Amino acid sequence: MRILVVEDDVLIAVSIRQLLQEAGYAVDVEHDAISGLRTFDIEPRDLVVLDLRLPGMAGGGIALCRAIRERSANIPVLMLTAIDSAAAKVTGLDAGADDYLTKPFHIDELLARVRALLRRAPTAIQPRLAVGALVLDPASRSVVHAGRVIALTAKEYAVLEYLMRHAGAVVSSSELIDHAWDSNYDGYSNVVQTYIRYLRRKLRSPGLPDPIRTHRGSGYSIDTDPS
Incomplete structure (x- = not known):
């Protein structure tokens, strides 16, 4: 399965990409909201992992999430952020995110959430x-x-x-x-x-x-x- 990661912190993006690739996923990475949306428009992925705060678009990750939702109601979105507050989580979920993970996060938790979102996706095929x-x-x-x-x-x-x-x-x-x-x-x-x-x-x-x-x-x- 193919995953799009949109994260402006290059080191974090590289780490996430390596982690997901080692787990068997094909991963494309962008570092700003406009590039992320452009890549998504070229070919929608099975899952999108995006940061809350992204350059390149007014509203950052929230605006990107809404734009993705306008294009697809089915592709799961996992939002990442360093802001650990209920208000930030509510904003992200209201924008269309399916799940929310606060930085710093454990790699096992990220992988578990990715697997869970892919299983819950409406287009997912039978688990076994x-x-x-x-x-x-x-x-x-x-x-x-x-x-x-x-x-x-x-x-x-x-x-x-x-x-x-x-x-x-x-x-x-x-x-x-x-x-x-x-x-x-x-x-x-x-x-x-x-x-x-x-x-x-x-x-x-x-x-x-x-x-x-x-x-x-x-x-x-x-x-x-x-x-």
């Missing part, structure tokens, strides 16, 4: 995904194949989750890059092929077909009936 012998649980970020627990890296998990959420459909490499890597990705072109190979190696089970199917020139799929 099961396709054939594959079972993926987003809440615990665990994967089981044919009764065997599979240890995946954050990127492997992100690629597999996207394929499973689109089971039966052919997903292109560019779609997977858009989902699992951020907009600044400029790495080698066969990165998706490489991660598909990693996944196949880990998911391989004697007597069972390869759960991932390659469609040459089109992409990859996980079929609902792999037999």
Whole structure:
């Protein structure tokens, strides 16, 4: 899933980005309200994390939150602020924020709130995904194949989750890059092929077909009936 972080403190923004990327999310970062809204307009994300006090727009994070709400009523917004007061929280929530986190915050709490917001989002798909012998649980970020627990890296998990959420459909490499890597990705072109190979190696089970199917020139799929 892709997350947009709008935070004017560069050090905090870098820390949040690294934390979320290590958790398997693709993250784009902007440092002012106008740039944040422009990035959101280009491609809405699955979640927006924004600071209350942002330069570039009258009203800062509150104005940005309202602008996002005008464009989408469904995408969850987590607001960050150093102002620990009931009035500030009420203002943020009234502007359309779904949750509120006061700085400084613990990294585990930030991740827990992100997971909770993504689960509660109206567009969210069922928490537990099961396709054939594959079972993926987003809440615990665990994967089981044919009764065997599979240890995946954050990127492997992100690629597999996207394929499973689109089971039966052919997903292109560019779609997977858009989902699992951020907009600044400029790495080698066969990165998706490489991660598909990693996944196949880990998911391989004697007597069972390869759960991932390659469609040459089109992409990859996980079929609902792999037999």
